[in-house]
Amino acid sequence: MKKKTYLGKLSVLITLLVIVLLPLGAQGAKATQNKISYFSGRVETVEWDTQQVANFEKLNPTIKVEYEFQKDASNVIKVKLASGQAPDITTVVTQDFIDSGLFMDLSDQPFWNRILPSVKDLCTDLKTGKQYKVATNITMGGLFYNKQIFTELGLKDAQNWKEFVTNLEAVKKAYPNKTPLFLGGKDSWTLGHLIEFWAHGVAKQQLGIPGSRQAFLDNAVRWDEPNGIMENFAKALLELRDKHLINADAITATYDNQKEAFASGEAVMINQGMWVVGDIIKLNPNMETNIGFGPFPSVVAGLKPMVLSSEDSVYVVSATTKDADAVLTFLNYLFQPEVQKSFSETRGIPSAFVDVDANWSPIKDDATRLVNSYVNINFSTEAPSGLSVDDTGRLIQKLLHGDYASPLQFAQEYQKIWDSAYATSN
Amino acid sequence: MAVPALVLFSLFFLYPLSRGVWTSFTAWDGFSTPKFIGLANYKAFFQDSRALRDIQNTVLFALGSAPLLNIAGLLLALLLNRTFKARATVRSLLYLPAVISPMIMGSIWYLLLQPRRGLLAILLQQIGYEATSNWMLSGSSAMLVIVLVNVWQYAGMTMIIYLAGLQAIPIEHFEAAELEGASRGNIFRFIVLPQLTPALKINVITNIIGSLAVFDAILALTDGGPGYDTESLSIYIMRMSYGNKTGYSTAVALILFFIILIPVLFSLKFFNAKEKT
Numbered sequence: 001m002k003k004k005t006y007l008g009k010l011s012v013l014i015t016l017l018v019i020v021l022l023p024l025g026a027q028g029a030k031a032t033q034n035k036i037s038y039f040s041g042r043v044e045t046v047e048w049d050t051q052q053v054a055n056f057e058k059l060n061p062t063i064k065v066e067y068e069f070q071k072d073a074s075n076v077i078k079v080k081l082a083s084g085q086a087p088d089i090t091t092v093v094t095q096d097f098i099d100s101g102l103f104m105d106l107s108d109q110p111f112w113n114r115i116l117p118s119v120k121d122l123c124t125d126l127k128t129g130k131q132y133k134v135a136t137n138i139t140m141g142g143l144f145y146n147k148q149i150f151t152e153l154g155l156k157d158a159q160n161w162k163e164f165v166t167n168l169e170a171v172k173k174a175y176p177n178k179t180p181l182f183l184g185g186k187d188s189w190t191l192g193h194l195i196e197f198w199a200h201g202v203a204k205q206q207l208g209i210p211g212s213r214q215a216f217l218d219n220a221v222r223w224d225e226p227n228g229i230m231e232n233f234a235k236a237l238l239e240l241r242d243k244h245l246i247n248a249d250a251i252t253a254t255y256d257n258q259k260e261a262f263a264s265g266e267a268v269m270i271n272q273g274m275w276v277v278g279d280i281i282k283l284n285p286n287m288e289t290n291i292g293f294g295p296f297p298s299v300v301a302g303l304k305p306m307v308l309s310s311e312d313s314v315y316v317v318s319a320t321t322k323d324a325d326a327v328l329t330f331l332n333y334l335f336q337p338e339v340q341k342s343f344s345e346t347r348g349i350p351s352a353f354v355d356v357d358a359n360w361s362p363i364k365d366d367a368t369r370l371v372n373s374y375v376n377i378n379f380s381t382e383a384p385s386g387l388s389v390d391d392t393g394r395l396i397q398k399l400l401h402g403d404y405a406s407p408l409q410f411a412q413e414y415q416k417i418w419d420s421a422y423a424t425s426n
Numbered sequence: 427m428a429v430p431a432l433v434l435f436s437l438f439f440l441y442p443l444s445r446g447v448w449t450s451f452t453a454w455d456g457f458s459t460p461k462f463i464g465l466a467n468y469k470a471f472f473q474d475s476r477a478l479r480d481i482q483n484t485v486l487f488a489l490g491s492a493p494l495l496n497i498a499g500l501l502l503a504l505l506l507n508r509t510f511k512a513r514a515t516v517r518s519l520l521y522l523p524a525v526i527s528p529m530i531m532g533s534i535w536y537l538l539l540q541p542r543r544g545l546l547a548i549l550l551q552q553i554g555y556e557a558t559s560n561w562m563l564s565g566s567s568a569m570l571v572i573v574l575v576n577v578w579q580y581a582g583m584t585m586i587i588y589l590a591g592l593q594a595i596p597i598e599h600f601e602a603a604e605l606e607g608a609s610r611g612n613i614f615r616f617i618v619l620p621q622l623t624p625a626l627k628i629n630v631i632t633n634i635i636g637s638l639a640v641f642d643a644i645l646a647l648t649d650g651g652p653g654y655d656t657e658s659l660s661i662y663i664m665r666m667s668y669g670n671k672t673g674y675s676t677a678v679a680l681i682l683f684f685i686i687l688i689p690v691l692f693s694l695k696f697f698n699a700k701e702k703t
Contacts, residue, residue: 074668075667075668078455078456078457078672079456081456081457082456082457096455096457096458096670097457100457100458102457185651186562186648186649186651187649188649188651248541248542248558248560249540249541249542249560249563251562251563251651251652252540252541252560252562252563252648252651252652253540253543257540257543385670386669386670386671388668388669390665391669394650394651394652394653394654395653397651397652397653398652398653401563401564401652401653403652403653421669424455424669424670424671425670
């Protein structure tokens with residue numbers, strides 16, 4: 001009996017020792033490994049990122065990359081920053097974060113020699129002239145159209161607003177049951193992008209990219225001027241609504257509805273970014289050769305059509321990273337031409353690296369034509385960060401719902417929310 | 427003996443609460459250093475027409491939802507408080523929606539009610555009726571839909587609490603009343619209702635709290651739109667916080683706390699008085 005008790009005590013002691021010592025042993029084994037954290041908000045590249053992290057770790061056994069994806073990354077990052085857990089590398093960037101000195105200066109990194117100068121310009125912080133972020137790709141936005149119907153009706157890229165409306169009317173006349181331009185306004189960011197592309201685009205064309213970036217930063221653009229950009233934009237949208245050239249449920253249809261309508265042929269045009277192409281082809285593989293890509297016309301007379309061509313897939317490094325060498329080793333691995341080729345093809349967007357030749361999308365030729373033929377505009381990264389496309393989209397919901405007494409009132413409301421967001425950010 | 431409890435209470439309740447109160451007096455974007463601004467956030471709230479509209483939406487929702495939930499729950503409980511075949515199955519089916527996430531429930535109803543492409547519209551089309559009404563297009567009809575979906579989801583939960591209350595009433599009370607020749611209305615008024623007061627208290631208070639803090643159902647059904655016509659105060663708090671106004675959103679959260687607290691205290695006082703009599 002005594003022997004049994006002794007053995008029992010011994011086995012408990014051994015078990016406890018194993019429990020205590022095993023993790024210590026494991027830690028000891030990993031003592032030479034550098035850990036870096038990589039936080040991403042890109043849902044479409046979760047698999048790709050996981051694979052690349054594994055490939056990198058195989059090549060660099062001394063560096064462990066802790067990869068984390070969060071769908072709501074733009075908010076999760078704030079919690080991380082507030083709690084002093086800034087990730088070493090992240091894809092989530094706002095001007096406020098840059099202004100707060102949260103990121104490392106990447107200006108001297110050799111990879112800039114391989115990046116398109118226009119993309120480097122867009123990555124340059126206007127306040128300091130330094131590059132705190134690096135973008136590896138370009139995204140584009142414009143009007144996607146049903147090629148077959150456009151060819152059949154003899155329609156071409158609209159050069160101005162009048163031609164655009166004529167195109168939509170021609171579609172309506174030939175196909176009364178189809179929607180000429182489909183809006184998915186319940187997901188209000190899709191409407192917010194109308195302001196981003198069609199209205200902000202005008203300011204960018206008028207002032208030029210560097211000029212408009214500075215003007216946004218200084219709150220120097222007046223959106224509420226009578227007969228100004230916003231009033232004309234509102235008039236243009238109301239014209240489309242009143243002529244029934246957009247879907248009757250433009251306010252309550254979703255982004256998914258928009259994609260489905262275009263993929264099924266129910267809608268002939270949609271205003272979107274390149275990110276939509278992959279989903280449309282998934283919904284209807286026959287659309288692969290039937291997606292046309294065109295510019296959007298200016299809502300202010302006398303200006304040229306535009307296409308959004310902006311920096312995309314951004315990385316930043318925390319200013320407080322403990323292992324800058326390991327972080328830069330990982331970034332340089334990601335930026336290798338063959339890795340970037342696969343990234344570009346996974347995301348379906350062109351690379352910003354001059355030495356990357358990727359077959360990224362069926363609309364590649366159209367995209368090249370647009371970049372070379374029309375005014376290129378960027379994303380409004382210098383707009384106040386508190387002004388979300390969700391908020392601006394809601395103004396359009398109200399506009400289409402008839403809540404404003406006049407297009408000018410819409411413009412005044414826009415100025416109000418812009419100013420409020422500007423006051424919060426400054 | 428009370429020290430560990432006090433420590434835990436301080437750590438997980440008092441400290442976060444006091445931090446929250448302090449944050450509400452600051453201009454803070456969530457990541458940089460907070461700046462003390464006194465009552466400015468509270469003043470800003472009462473000057474923001476969107477915020478005041480959201481209070482109106484939240485109260486409207488609660489006024490529609492809380493009474494309807496109680497009426498529906500009580501009616502269902504009275505109907506199901508008798509013996510019949512498949513009683514357990516019917517009760518379970520009625521309770522089932524309550525265990526589904528309101529976000530999912532809202533999305534399902536959204537897919538059902540969409541004009542032209544919703545399931546309901548497609549079914550109506552099959553029988554030759556073109557359903558083009560868009561319930562989500564105007565704030566008032568959208569709010570009605572949200573209230574009804576919420577009632578549909580949680581009536582089963584309210585019913586279960588009433589059922590428990592009903593089953594706690596001794597059968598002898600009913601037998602005695604019937605022997606005395608009391609009508610059904612009088613039995614309900616003088617026997618059932620007074621003895622249901624504890625269940626009524628739980629249901630009314632939880633429904634007031636739940637309704638005034640409504641979030642998921644609105645987000646899934648209308649996303650607060652069109653514009654901000656159906657936005658609730660909880661959604662407003664989330665959006666302000668994500669819009670770099672963390673200090674301000676904390677102040678609004680405290681305001682919401684008092685908006686909920688006032689009717690809850692009144693109800694408690696009312697029911698406690700009722701229970702005493």
